[in-house]
Amino acid sequence: MIRMQPGLTCGKPSKAPTEPCASCGVRHLSICNALGDDEIGHLGQIVYEFEVLPRETIFREGDAAEHCFNVTSGSVKLYKLLADGRRQITGFLFEGDFLGLAFKKQHNFTAEAVTACTFCRFPLDKLEGLLGRYPKLEKRLLREAMEELAAVQDQMLMLGRKTALEKVASFLVMLSRRAAKRGRPGNPVAVPMNRSDIADYLGLTIETVSRTITQLKRDGVIAINDLNHVNVPKPEALAEIADGL
Amino acid sequence: MIRMQPGLTCGKPSKAPTEPCASCGVRHLSICNALGDDEIGHLGQIVYEFEVLPRETIFREGDAAEHCFNVTSGSVKLYKLLADGRRQITGFLFEGDFLGLAFKKQHNFTAEAVTACTFCRFPLDKLEGLLGRYPKLEKRLLREAMEELAAVQDQMLMLGRKTALEKVASFLVMLSRRAAKRGRPGNPVAVPMNRSDIADYLGLTIETVSRTITQLKRDGVIAINDLNHVNVPKPEALAEIADGL
DNA sequence: CGTAGGCTTGAACAGGATCAAAGAGGGTGG
DNA sequence: CCACCCTCTTTGATCCTGTTCAAGCCTACG
Numbered sequence: 001m002i003r004m005q006p007g008l009t010c011g012k013p014s015k016a017p018t019e020p021c022a023s024c025g026v027r028h029l030s031i032c033n034a035l036g037d038d039e040i041g042h043l044g045q046i047v048y049e050f051e052v053l054p055r056e057t058i059f060r061e062g063d064a065a066e067h068c069f070n071v072t073s074g075s076v077k078l079y080k081l082l083a084d085g086r087r088q089i090t091g092f093l094f095e096g097d098f099l100g101l102a103f104k105k106q107h108n109f110t111a112e113a114v115t116a117c118t119f120c121r122f123p124l125d126k127l128e129g130l131l132g133r134y135p136k137l138e139k140r141l142l143r144e145a146m147e148e149l150a151a152v153q154d155q156m157l158m159l160g161r162k163t164a165l166e167k168v169a170s171f172l173v174m175l176s177r178r179a180a181k182r183g184r185p186g187n188p189v190a191v192p193m194n195r196s197d198i199a200d201y202l203g204l205t206i207e208t209v210s211r212t213i214t215q216l217k218r219d220g221v222i223a224i225n226d227l228n229h230v231n232v233p234k235p236e237a238l239a240e241i242a243d244g245l
Numbered sequence: 246m247i248r249m250q251p252g253l254t255c256g257k258p259s260k261a262p263t264e265p266c267a268s269c270g271v272r273h274l275s276i277c278n279a280l281g282d283d284e285i286g287h288l289g290q291i292v293y294e295f296e297v298l299p300r301e302t303i304f305r306e307g308d309a310a311e312h313c314f315n316v317t318s319g320s321v322k323l324y325k326l327l328a329d330g331r332r333q334i335t336g337f338l339f340e341g342d343f344l345g346l347a348f349k350k351q352h353n354f355t356a357e358a359v360t361a362c363t364f365c366r367f368p369l370d371k372l373e374g375l376l377g378r379y380p381k382l383e384k385r386l387l388r389e390a391m392e393e394l395a396a397v398q399d400q401m402l403m404l405g406r407k408t409a410l411e412k413v414a415s416f417l418v419m420l421s422r423r424a425a426k427r428g429r430p431g432n433p434v435a436v437p438m439n440r441s442d443i444a445d446y447l448g449l450t451i452e453t454v455s456r457t458i459t460q461l462k463r464d465g466v467i468a469i470n471d472l473n474h475v476n477v478p479k480p481e482a483l484a485e486i487a488d489g490l
Numbered sequence: 491c492g493t494a495g496g497c498t499t500g501a502a503c504a505g506g507a508t509c510a511a512a513g514a515g516g517g518t519g520g
Numbered sequence: 521c522c523a524c525c526c527t528c529t530t531t532g533a534t535c536c537t538g539t540t541c542a543a544g545c546c547t548a549c550g
Binding site for chain 1: 323325327328329331332333335346347348349353354376377380383384386387388390391392393394395397398399400401402404405406407445447448488489490
Binding site for chain 3: 441
């Protein structure tokens with residue numbers, strides 16, 4: 001379990017082409033795609049692009065909520081802390097994922113870069129203006145929120161009722177599915193986060209995560225090349241373990 | 246237990262006044278309040294009211310999602326199951342709470358009455374029509390969904406990182422706050438659900454819940470009259486325990 | 491009364507945590 | 521290019537919180 005220390009504020013701006021959103025590489029993955037080619041210019045007018053290094057903080061729990069963001073590359077973790085430093089990672093984000101929309105004054109979790117990342121940033125007040133103007137954007141956000149709520153219930157089932165083995169298996173299955181959805185390899189699964197992040201996501205310790213991965217390896221369900229890439233010879237077996245079968 | 250079938254009505258209809266929504270007693274708590282007096286008649290035209298007994302199911306995980314609901318009285322639990330029967334209760338609902346909005350074909354959790362309940366039911370297709378017509382209704386739903394997402398992150402922090410004592414304390418604090426928000430007594434906290442439901446909400450066993458409550462009692466943080474009503478002589482102490490202080 | 495279901499309490503167990511130490515890279519500077 | 525160091529990961533030994541198994545208790549209800 002990690003104790004947090006104050007980090008850096010977020011990053012430097014990256015290139016700003018004339019039509020940033022129209023030609024965006026992850027538009028098809030993101031909420032921006034709710035707007036058509038003729039409308040997306042409005043997003044481009046309020047967007048600011050920037051990049052951050054691994055471990056840099058995008059925003060902290062309690063910060064004034066003035067912007068929301070789209071991840072355009074890299075991976076991000078979201079977490080909450082208890083007073084004594086116990087940490088729960090509530091989610092990981094990848095390219096195309098949206099974060100930071102809150103109708104409250106303050107963010108209620110911290111967002112931190114796992115790898116180097118690039119983001120689009122939107123001022124919340126201006127985005128809300130666009131929401132009023134384009135109902136389909138709002139509808140898209142609502143849909144996204146409902147999907148998130150569904151996913152989060154699976155996560156609670158996992159946290160509250162699954163064994164360590166089932167948790168680790170669920171985690172790998174989740175990573176694999178999300179990679180596949182982005183057109184990336186789902187089988188040698190990319191695992192950009194370290195053991196500590198995995199542990200804090202699963203509600204375990206790094207030692208238990210490590211031992212469990214070793215066990216899956218011993219049982220031939222997974223095979224490990226480098227630490228950040230897991231081969232899954234038997235995806236069905238892994239999925240069954242994840243579901244408690 | 247009464248088996249529900251998709252598409253069929255559950256429970257029996259309750260009275261249907263001429264203007265059901267305009268005079269609704271929980272309107273101020275619910276999303277319906279997004280519509281003004283002049284507009285709310287449209288809701289009344291598509292609403293169907295009914296009641297269910299304790300332990301009756303409103304809908305099951307996997308059922309076709311054809312309706313959404315507003316709880317008008319009573320308490321409801323939402324849960325997911327693993328194949329072997331392990332259960333995680335992902336939330337409790339009380340009067341004014343909304344459930345069942347899904348943009349997927351199927352519900353992804355089960356909703357079951359804890360106490361006797363009354364509901365308003367809305368056909369999803371017709372409600373979506375109203376959403377298009379009244380953006381403020383959609384905005385209200387989005388806001389509600391964001392609040393739900395924020396609450397659910399606290400819940401994950403609890404499930405993954407809190408001790409049994411902290412979990413039980415958090416649970417009581419949650420019940421107390423939600424009761425207060427509805428203008429009900431927050432101090433003798435009403436606890437409508439049984440130990441088994443509490444356990445499955447907190448990711449514990451009934452024995453651990455029972456022992457933990459006994460401990461809180463022994464420590465003078467709570468006092469118990471009847472099993473369903475908890476007195477909290479030291480609310481601050483309980484809140485501190487809940488936050489891990 | 492008597493019984494059944496839910497709650498509490500006790501005793502033993504176990505899964506995962508904690509404490510400790512040894513490997514494995516990877517980057518840096520000599 | 522290599523030696524050193526720092527961090528992350530793995531593995532081992534022990535501990536402890538919460539589980540499991542089991543028995544008794546209370547209360548509502550027939």
